[in-house]
Amino acid sequence: MLLMTNETHINYQRIEEAILYLEKNFQRQPELDEVAEKVHLSPFHFQRIFTEWAGISPKRFLQFLTVDFLKEKLEQSRNLVEAAESAGLSSQSRVYDLFTTLEGVTPQEYKLHGSGLRIHYGIHETPFGACLLAVTDRGICWLSFLATDEDPKGHIEAMKEHWHNSLFHQDQALTASFAERIFHPGATPATGRLHVFVKGTNFQLKVWEALLKIPMGNVTTYQGIAANIQNPNALQAVGSAVGANHIAYLIPCHRVIRKDGILGEYRWSPARKKSIIGWEMAKTETK
Known part of the structure; x- marks a missing residue:
């Protein structure tokens, strides 16, 4: 069976390459023309396909991937969990209408x-x-x-x-x-x-169920997942269970990042993790 090649596939390759280039050169803030040239497109065409994909501009998109922004999102997620617990809810699943x-x-x-x-x-x-x-x-x-x-x-x-x-x-x-x-x-x-x-094992299922409770546009840490399953010292086991997830995106292991705001590794490439997290945040922030 051969991999299908179409415009959507090619455009995603260009978008991923652009995200990595923007991130690598974030300090000097490259202009749109430079990024477009890097992915072999005209500035107009690049801006159009990126905005159609993410709903926002490339520069705005990159702001969602900065360490400071992600740390802020982690704090918001932690406060959300504490609010649920203080309200006497036994599970975050009662807070969200799970997809x-x-x-x-x-x-x-x-x-x-x-x-x-x-x-x-x-x-x-x-x-x-x-x-x-x-x-x-x-x-x-x-x-x-x-x-x-x-x-x-x-x-x-x-x-x-x-x-x-x-x-x-x-x-x-x-x-x-x-x-x-x-x-x-x-x-x-x-x-x-x-x-x-x-x-999966019973432990893996607990971790995957905890992943399902992370709302789109939010992130948490391995410590957050361990606390959610009431096993705060099982960080290594949690990391292994997150990495063993065989249903990408739907069981959102991409929403687990390091506590220092670094996105970290991803079974299906760190570049794709950046794309998915930024895309989800763009979709939820612009609603």
Whole structure:
């Protein structure tokens, strides 16, 4: 199966390259003409595709990725949690109308590694490049982002290894409807919440459920997640569980950053993490 190449994919490559260039040269604040030349576009064309993608200008976008701004967002998130706790709420899930619900495999299913599951998958374009998306009758079971011009075979093999006793079938039409709901929720009629179906340990499930409670446009720390699952000393285990997440974007591990305001690593590249966080903040700040 070959990776689809279209204008959306090419434009995201240019946007990601521009974000990295702007960040690298942040101190001297390069002009629009210079950044456009870097990504081989006219200033007009670059400004247009970036604004269509993010809803704001490149310079405004970069402000969302500064350490000072991210530290401020971390403080806001911490205050939000404290407000929920002081109100006597047992879980942040009661504060937010969650977009995604989560179900884990049973202990017996865990032992069988997905035996008997029918998994349909497809490759789709997103605002953040191409992704491999897979679904079962019980929900979305895989979502991973592909690197620029990457052959998806490695991702497909990783998915098959994760669910290695399952039956796999490529079905672009079926998975396209899920991709549309995930990445363009306002473009389709509301059909209820999305459901994810995951395979992990009990501890991993607790961490992934905590990730689902982080609202779009917000960030938290590994310490924040550890506190949320009432295991404040399990920072290393929390980090491992965040890194083991196999459903990108929907289970928003990208919203976990370091307590010093540095974005840190991301399973699907630090550059994509910057793009997603900035894009989400732009969407929520401009509403």
